[in-house]
Amino acid sequence: MVANMTPRRDRSRWPAALTRERARPEVIRSRPDAWWLAVGTVCFGAFMGQLDASIVTLTYGSLRTGFHASLAAVEWVSLAYLLTLVALLVPAGRLADAHGRKLLYLYGFAVFTLASAACGFAPSLWALVAFRVVQAAGAAMMQANSVALVTTSAPRERMRSALGVQAAAQALGLALGPTVGGVLVSTLGWRWVFFVNVPVGLVALVGGHYLLPRTRARTKVARFDWSGLALLAVATTSALLGVSAASGLAVPGWGVALLFVVAAVAGRQFVRRQRRTAAPLLDLDLLRVRAVATGLIGALSGYLVLFGPLVLVPVVLTARGSSELTAGAVLTALPAGFALAATGGDRLLPGSLTDRGRCLAGAGVFALATAALLFVPLTTGPLVPLLALTGLGLGTFTPANNTMIMGAIPARSSGTGGGLVNMTRGLGTALGVALVTLALHLVAGGGVRAGARWAAAVLLAASVLAAVSAWLGPRDGQGTAPETR
Known part of the structure; x- marks a missing residue:
């Protein structure tokens, strides 16, 4: 009888091992900078997510030629990814709150890495679209937990700095995407746009296993x-x-x-x-917390302002005779300013300035910059400083806004909260691209200049909305969740 029971216990070890979060080694856990190691690991996912979002558009021409497909068909390579990602962010966060954020994050990176390899080997366009859906599911598991892992790893007094570094990693991925994509497509071919994710994914998996902390506060889920x-x-x-x-x-x-x-x-x-x-799936009580509700509106508005110029600037500059390389170089000023403010804001701004104050200051800066787009000539000279100023404002606004949101969400629901933040970012990204495109499309008869002014008006409206959301946000000590972190 004992002999019969032993193999059964051995067989049960594998499912248990696959669903159990492992602790960090003591040599890592006892380090005073252990939380920075965890934040750095999460930055791999933040960087790759934005790099992948901005790099794939460079493959459209090669995909149309290689698969003899129309532009409308090729666009589904990006659209299928975005739709899947936005739909799964909150559910992924909910599952992570119940089963472990480190566990879901690592599985997400594994799925993302394997799907990236599959995308590189895709034999047809629709196989590529299908693999992109799987890749997006892995990205949702990563992104839903990235903010939660940062906020639960960092000391509360360093949360804003940690979120700033994570936001800077996203901005760096966004900035390098067009350049890296152009180099890979022109030299090695479009398949390497996906293959490049594989070595980074493997490094992140090993790093996450040893450097990310286990989940300490969970939410029990009876059924999904x-x-x-x-x-x-x-x-x-x-x-x-x-x-x-x-x-x-x-x-x-x-x-x-x-x-x-x-x-x-x-x-x-x-x-x-x-x-x-x-x-x-979503605790609606979270949305009744003022910091969460106003913060999510600010996050959507901020990402609309961040991604709208990615459509507007290339259209305007190429219509004036500039090359796509010049347009890409000009656009780099936006994420560069974002990364500079997100990482250095805590050193340059007064320590007494609250998160709400930082949001108001940042929103004021990028509102002024987008307002200027309505009046100055949209040429290389004026665009570079205005885009840099927009990035500086967004880099000040975004970490403080995220800190207010996550600081108001109980630790046991941080995965759901992180999923909400990233879903809102995804919606803001989509709206930034779509509304600017719509503005350019509706006034196509009036020329690029007229369309550009309407697109700039859209960006200004979003900037004002971000400033209003910051103004309506909680003062110190208000709008916090019923359960402290």
Whole structure:
């Protein structure tokens, strides 16, 4: 009888090992800078996520030629990734809160790395799109937990600095994407845009295993809300498709209207279900906390301002005769300013300045910069300092805004909170690209200059909304979650 029981216990070790978070080695855990090692590890994912988002657009021409496909078909390489990512961020965070953020983060990186290799070997365009969906699922598991891992690893008094470093890693990935993508596509071919993720992913997996801390506060989940996941996916997907269709795709007006109606109905049903179910996918009480509600509006507005110029500047400069290389170099001023402010803001700004004050200061700076776009000539000379100024404002605003959001969310729900933050960033990214494209499309008859002014007005409106959200945010000691971290 003993002999029969032993193999059964041996067989049970594998599932247990696969679902258990391992502690860091004592030599790592006891270091005073252990939290910085954890933050640095998370920056791998932050960097790769934004690098992958900005690098893939450089493959469109090669994909059209290699697979004899239309531009509309090739666009699904990016669209399928974005739709999947936005739909899965909150569910991934919810699962991480229940089963462990380190565990989900590492599995996410494994899925992302394997799917990247599969994308590189894709035999057809639609196989590539399918692999991109899997890659996005892995990215959702990473990104939903990146903010949570930073905030639960760093001491509370260093949280803003840690989030600033993570935001700078994202900005660096965004800045290098066009350059790295152009070099890889022109020298090694489009497949290496995906293969480049593999060695970075392997390094991050090893580093995460040894350097990331285990999850200490968890939220018990009796069952997973699959119906809520379906409703959330339908709502976000329909909304993003509607915005993309309105931006100039060959979709009739009634089709665009139908997509928005479906998004509204699915969103309303999602909220109703979350209020009624015993195990909601999203705790709606989090959205009643002032710091969370106003912070998410600010996050969406900030990322709209960050990504809108990525469409506007190349269109304006190439229409004036500049090369794409020149346009890319000019655009680098935006993420460079972002990274500088995000990493150096704590050293340059007064220590007595609150997170709300930093948000107001940052939003004021990029609001002034976007307002200037309405009046100055959109040429290389004025654009470089204005984009740098926009980046400096965003780099000041974003870490402080994230700190206010995550500081108001209980530690046991930090994965869900991180998923919310990143889902809002994804929506802001999509809106930044789509609304600027829509502005350029609607006034195409008036020329690039007229369209550029309307696009600049969109960016200014988003900047003002970010400033208003910061103004309405909580003062010191207000708007915190009912359970402290």
